[in-house]
Amino acid sequence: MPNMSEVDNTRVVKHLATELGFDRVGIAAAKPVRRVRYLEGWLDADRCGSMDYLRRNAQIRTDPANLIEDARSVIVVAVNYYQTQPPPPDDKPRGRVAMYAWGDDYHDVVKARLRKLADAMHERIPESFTTRCCVDTVPILERELAESAGIGWIGKNTLVLNEQGGSYFFLGEIVTTLALVADEPVTAHCGTCTACLDACPTGAFPSPYQMDASKCISYLTIEHRTPIDEKFHDQMRDWVFGCDICQEVCPFNKFATPTDAFPIRPERPHPLLDDLESRGDEEHRAALKGSAMVRANAEMLRRNATIVRRNINRSP
Ligand code: B12
Numbered sequence: 001m002p003n004m005s006e007v008d009n010t011r012v013v014k015h016l017a018t019e020l021g022f023d024r025v026g027i028a029a030a031k032p033v034r035r036v037r038y039l040e041g042w043l044d045a046d047r048c049g050s051m052d053y054l055r056r057n058a059q060i061r062t063d064p065a066n067l068i069e070d071a072r073s074v075i076v077v078a079v080n081y082y083q084t085q086p087p088p089p090d091d092k093p094r095g096r097v098a099m100y101a102w103g104d105d106y107h108d109v110v111k112a113r114l115r116k117l118a119d120a121m122h123e124r125i126p127e128s129f130t131t132r133c134c135v136d137t138v139p140i141l142e143r144e145l146a147e148s149a150g151i152g153w154i155g156k157n158t159l160v161l162n163e164q165g166g167s168y169f170f171l172g173e174i175v176t177t178l179a180l181v182a183d184e185p186v187t188a189h190c191g192t193c194t195a196c197l198d199a200c201p202t203g204a205f206p207s208p209y210q211m212d213a214s215k216c217i218s219y220l221t222i223e224h225r226t227p228i229d230e231k232f233h234d235q236m237r238d239w240v241f242g243c244d245i246c247q248e249v250c251p252f253n254k255f256a257t258p259t260d261a262f263p264i265r266p267e268r269p270h271p272l273l274d275d276l277e278s279r280g281d282e283e284h285r286a287a288l289k290g291s292a293m294v295r296a297n298a299e300m301l302r303r304n305a306t307i308v309r310r311n312i313n314r315s316p
């Protein structure tokens with residue numbers, strides 16, 4: 001049974017998170033995630049492609065309690081990034097960028113807000129406790145934790161989604177030594193739907209809830225640093241950075257509400273192929289400063305743009 005101070009502190013944390021504009025907040029216990037073995041099998045089957053960083057720190061990845069000493073709780077937040085897609089400004093040859101990268105880099109935006117939350121917690125809660133803020137790059141399974149914290153359920157496309165807002169949201173966490181009251185997971189509602197599995201152009205889902213990342217356009221365009229196997233070229237269509245197809249077809253994303261938290265940068269949803277193909281390293285860094293798109297280097301975007309140009313030229 002949680003004691004009164006745990007109940008009070010949980011109320012304070014959730015109130016502060018809401019005040020700071022997080023769209024959802026939930027608490028998970030800092031303990032091993034439900035599907036510890038799944039990660040091992042996934043890595044053994046080489047479904048991570050060349051993302052070798054996922055092989056490191058496996059013990060931490062599957063148990064957030066190993067991230068900081070005496071960790072008791074994980075505060076999980078969701079930040080909506082849904083925006084309506086603007087039409088391309090002209091008829092020039094352009095590629096498509098996934099929605100998560102249309103505005104400022106979410107790593108910076110979400111982390112800054114999490115740090116404010118951690119500071120506010122220290123101001124309001126008299127106990128002594130430590131915190132570690134995480135967004136994407138820290139070795140934890142964010143979706144498993146989000147599921148435990150009741151942020152949403154893990155869909156067949158492996159993304160966390162909920163009935164109110166679909167799946168277009170980022171996840172962030174504060175792992176803390178503070179004892180808080182854990183939430184219950186929500187009920188999953190994928191039911192008999194298979195829209196995401198059927199729509200994936202590269203067949204990246206060997207079965208529901210399982211992704212072969214080495215076939216995902218998001219991996220191929222952002223993470224894969226060498227030439228892309230020709231068998232994927234047609235399927236990439238006009239995607240030069242990331243892919244949103246398995247979210248676009250999800251019925252729950254009809255309920256997504258647009259946010260102004262990540263104002264769209266010029267040229268972002270539909271960058272000119274000429275620009276991507278002609279930029280050197282320095283120009284690339286300057287043009288994409290402060291954007292999640294810098295994860296791909298100039299050469300990778302050139303590679304992606306050349307494939308997309310060929311696809312555009314061949315389509316009727
Ligand atoms: C590596 C990575 C990728 C890789 C691999 C994706 C993958 N599925 O693993 C690539 C580059 C392909 C990728 C793509 C994208 N990513 Co990414 N990615 C990550 C990262 C850094 C690690 C994920 C990881 O550990 N994968 C390991 C494998 C084992 O996990 P998994 O395949 O998801 O498997 C889990 C479930 O499927 C589940 N499971 C297995 N069997 C079963 C059975 C049942 C019944 C159930 C319910 C579950 C279940 O257990 C597994 C372990 O948790 C996380 C951040 C983080 N630190 O967690 C962001 C993260 C998952 N990515 C994110 C985003 C936004 C994207 C993209 C939408 C970006 C884009 N538009 O291009 C796409 C979406 C593609 C997709 N359908 O998942 C968000 C997702 C937010 C959300 N709402 O869920 C995260 C959480 C980043 C963040 N902080 O917001 N990503």
Ligand code: SF4
Nearest residue numbers: 200216217243245246
């Ligand atoms: S992001 Fe695109 S390529 Fe990757 S699994 Fe989803 S639909 Fe398939």
Ligand code: SF4
Nearest residue numbers: 155156190193196250
């Ligand atoms: S498209 Fe259907 S199966 Fe896929 S995540 Fe959405 S509801 Fe679940």
